Amino acid sequence: MQQGLDDDLYHRVAEYSEIGAFSEEEKLAAELAERFVFDHVALKSDEAFWERMKLSFSDQQILELLSLIGFCLGVGRLLAVLDVANDCPVNLTADPGEDPSFHAHG
Numbered sequence: 156m157q158q159g160l161d162d163d164l165y166h167r168v169a170e171y172s173e174i175g176a177f178s179e180e181e182k183l184a185a186e187l188a189e190r191f192v193f194d195h196v197a198l199k200s201d202e203a204f205w206e207r208m209k210l211s212f213s214d215q216q217i218l219e220l221l222s223l224i225g226f227c228l229g230v231g232r233l234l235a236v237l238d239v240a241n242d243c244p245v246n247l248t249a250d251p252g253e254d255p256s257f258h259a260h261g
Contacts, residue, residue: 164176171185171186179211180211180212183208183212184212186204187208187220187221187224188220188224190204191221191224191225191228192228
């Protein structure tokens with residue numbers, strides 16, 4: 156794969172915090188994405204998390220990350236509503252058995 160991303164890392168990206176393959180900034184960005192998807196309300200008021208974010212990212216970078224995360228989440232949901240085939244389904248639950256796209260595509 157391009158940019159040094161091999162198949163094993165690609166398939167284990169959900170384990171970003173455990174596998175030691177990502178930089179601290181990459182892990183923090185992945186945590187932001189995960190928390191934005193699963194519990195954006197709690198994320199908003201987590202001052203300790205935002206302090207960690209601001210140690211690694213500028214306000215502009217945080218806005219860019221959130222914009223990209225929101226865009227990807229929105230497009231994924233749009234494709235699901237339109238039942239457009241997805242070669243790389245995203246699991247929006249902790250349990251794949253609870254994810255409707257798992258049954259439709261996997």
